[in-house]
Amino acid sequence: xxxxxxxxxxxxxxxxxxSVSEVYRPATNSSYKNNVYSIPENKADFxxxxxxxxxxxxxxxxxxxxSVLIALHARLGLSDKFEYSTLARGxxxxxxxxxxxxxxxxxxxxxxxxxxxxxxxxxYLIVKYPRLPLSILNAAVDSYIGKYALxxxxxxxxxxxxxxxxxxxxxxxxxxxxYAFGKLRYDSSVEEKEDGIVAISKESALKMDKxxxxxxxxxxxxxxxxxxxGESETKKFINSHILSRxxxxxxxxxxxQPIRQLSRLLQRENLPAPTSRLIAENGxxxxxxxxxxGIFSGNDKLGEGQGPSILKAKTDACINxxxxxxxYSPLExxxxxxxxxxxxxxxxxxxxxxx
Amino acid sequence: MLRTWIQRRSIVMxxxxxxxxxxxxxxxxxxxKGREYGVTDGNIGxxxxxxQTTQTGKYSIPDNELLLQILTHKxxxxxxxxxxxxxxxxxxxxxxxxxxxxxxxKPSDSPYALNGKNFDCLGSLLTKSIGxxxxxxxxxxxxxxxxxxxxxxxxxxxxxxxxxxxxxxLGKTVLALIGAINxxxxxxxxxxxxxxxxxxxxxxxVTR
Numbered sequence: 001x002x003x004x005x006x007x008x009x010x011x012x013x014x015x016x017x018x019s020v021s022e023v024y025r026p027a028t029n030s031s032y033k034n035n036v037y038s039i040p041e042n043k044a045d046f047x048x049x050x051x052x053x054x055x056x057x058x059x060x061x062x063x064x065x066x067s068v069l070i071a072l073h074a075r076l077g078l079s080d081k082f083e084y085s086t087l088a089r090g091x092x093x094x095x096x097x098x099x100x101x102x103x104x105x106x107x108x109x110x111x112x113x114x115x116x117x118x119x120x121x122x123x124y125l126i127v128k129y130p131r132l133p134l135s136i137l138n139a140a141v142d143s144y145i146g147k148y149a150l151x152x153x154x155x156x157x158x159x160x161x162x163x164x165x166x167x168x169x170x171x172x173x174x175x176x177x178x179y180a181f182g183k184l185r186y187d188s189s190v191e192e193k194e195d196g197i198v199a200i201s202k203e204s205a206l207k208m209d210k211x212x213x214x215x216x217x218x219x220x221x222x223x224x225x226x227x228x229x230g231e232s233e234t235k236k237f238i239n240s241h242i243l244s245r246x247x248x249x250x251x252x253x254x255x256x257q258p259i260r261q262l263s264r265l266l267q268r269e270n271l272p273a274p275t276s277r278l279i280a281e282n283g284x285x286x287x288x289x290x291x292x293x294g295i296f297s298g299n300d301k302l303g304e305g306q307g308p309s310i311l312k313a314k315t316d317a318c319i320n321x322x323x324x325x326x327x328y329s330p331l332e333x334x335x336x337x338x339x340x341x342x343x344x345x346x347x348x349x350x351x352x353x354x355x
Numbered sequence: 356m357l358r359t360w361i362q363r364r365s366i367v368m369x370x371x372x373x374x375x376x377x378x379x380x381x382x383x384x385x386x387x388k389g390r391e392y393g394v395t396d397g398n399i400g401x402x403x404x405x406x407q408t409t410q411t412g413k414y415s416i417p418d419n420e421l422l423l424q425i426l427t428h429k430x431x432x433x434x435x436x437x438x439x440x441x442x443x444x445x446x447x448x449x450x451x452x453x454x455x456x457x458x459x460x461k462p463s464d465s466p467y468a469l470n471g472k473n474f475d476c477l478g479s480l481l482t483k484s485i486g487x488x489x490x491x492x493x494x495x496x497x498x499x500x501x502x503x504x505x506x507x508x509x510x511x512x513x514x515x516x517x518x519x520x521x522x523x524x525l526g527k528t529v530l531a532l533i534g535a536i537n538x539x540x541x542x543x544x545x546x547x548x549x550x551x552x553x554x555x556x557x558x559x560x561v562t563r
Contacts, residue, residue: 036479037475037476037478037479039479039481043481043561043562044558044559044562045461046457046458046459046461046473046476046482047461047462047463047464047465047468047473047476048463048464048465048473049465049475049476049479049482050465050467050475051467051475054467054475057466057467083469086469089469104467107475107477107478108473108474108475108476108477108478109469109474111455111474111477111478112455112459112474115448115451115455116452118448118451118452119448119449119452122444122445122448123445123448123449123537123542126441126444126445126538127538134440134441134444137441137444223474224469227469227470227472227474228469228470267435268434268435268436336537336538336540336541336542336545337541337542342540342541344538344539344540345538345539347421347424347442347535347538348441349424349437349438350424350427350429350434350437350438350439350440350441350442351429351434351438351440351441353434353435354429354433354434
């Protein structure tokens with residue numbers, strides 16, 4: 001028998017089960033439910049929107065009693081203006097436990113932190129590599145600020161700890177409740193059933209995996225800096241902790257039709273069509289021949305490639321030529337958010353040339 | 356023996372009646388509703404004038420090629436001409452950031468606000484919808500940019516702006532305009548453009 005929660009193709013459902021309403025259930029999305037937010041009568045009064053589950057928050061005094069929290073605050077070099085209570089809230093993820101306790105969580109903060117991070121990463125990459133195709137740009141942004149990058153940052157570099165002890169263990173250890181305020185608190189969607197076997201829960205949107213929890217904490221800390229120290233300090237923090245990390249963008253390219261793509265690119269740029277010329281070869285009749293092929297547009301050499309066959313060398317040369325073009329980086333690139341001495345950025349022709 | 360040769364493709368371009376497989380005459384497809392593609396006053400003059408007259412020319416973009424690029428969607432001429440996709444990406448990220456700054460900066464009495472900023476409004480359906488394509492398309496239509504955009508409908512028989520892609524294309528054009536102002540004048544000026552020209556309309560659209 002089919003459960004009413006299951007979805008089947010429409011035609012099949014009608015034939016087998018009669019009424020559509022027996023099979024389909026209305027779409028629901030918990031985050032859009034009205035009872036999550038209390039909205040004032042004047043909908044544009046955004047200052048008075050509230051989360052209905054919030055009943056109390058961690059105070060500055062309570063947070064200041066957590067040695068782990070104070071150590072993290074010092075380790076990150078946060079300013080005196082950045083309150084301990086904000087850091088404690090940043091480590092409190094949206095979860096069933098916190099909802100039941102009525103504790104204020106970091107959901108809004110992490111959304112704002114995400115917007116800040118995405119903008120600054122995009123701006124940095126668009127100005128530094130103005131010709132990147134959109135797919136590579138998105139992958140590069142994700143490599144800087146995606147949840148796994150932020151997990152690595154939060155866990156391995158900042159050393160944020162997880163609160164994994166049960167309430168019973170804490171009680172038996174006589175651990176004060178404030179101690180856990182310096183640790184990341186979330187409801188894990190992954191449950192260890194037995195050694196080597198885990199169950200992944202999909203029951204609730206309020207359960208999250210480890211990477212999402214760490215990412216939300218990192219984003220919330222960045223939003224906290226914005227709230228207490230302003231945008232200029234936030235930008236410095238993002239530059240020193242996130243955009244300063246090395247990213248090998250050249251290895252992200254994967255061309256499916258490099259020869260055609262180069263030809264199309266030159267057509268768009270109004271340059272002569274590409275020609276390939278054999279520059280050198282060795283051991284054509286041997287088991288290990290090597291060919292070196294150059295790609296030219298008119299008299300200008302665009303790139304060079306080598307390989308065990310002429311076609312492989314030509315393909316390699318086209319890939320190198322395309323990478324030379326797409327990875328162009330202006331010498332004195334200045335991001336738009338710079339406070340003084342901004343110079344108009346180089347703007348490319350839109351992205352990749354379609355084949 | 357080392358040889359050098361030049362490859363030549365022997366594709367014939369035919370003018371007149373369309374021949375399947377032959378390369379089309381560019382003057383045939385580089386046009387939209389009788390307007391020929393190119394840096395002409397008819398194509399970019401209106402946008403240029405709008406930017407020059409708004410806030411005494413603070414947002415003006417002197418590069419005519421860039422103005423044409425803002426008005427060209429990637430669906431036009433199979434992406435053969437400079438298009439606005441990446442400008443719209445940076446414009447979208449800036450608009451998203453600025454709309455969240457706008458909502459959290461409203462005066463708040465909430466006990467959960469941090470330094471007077473109410474982050475708890477973020478994530479609600481209303482705040483998420485600020486800057487949706489439909490509102491942006493409304494802005495483009497109000498400023499009469501909609502007739503200037505070079506794009507190609509995926510299906511010429513579709514008339515509804517929501518399904519034909521018109522809202523998306525016009526929305527992306529407005530985002531590209533924000534992106535171009537950002538890259539030409541810097542974030543401060545682009546943020547002012549969003550706050551003064553766009554935000555009242557975008558907020559009104561989602562809260563009415």
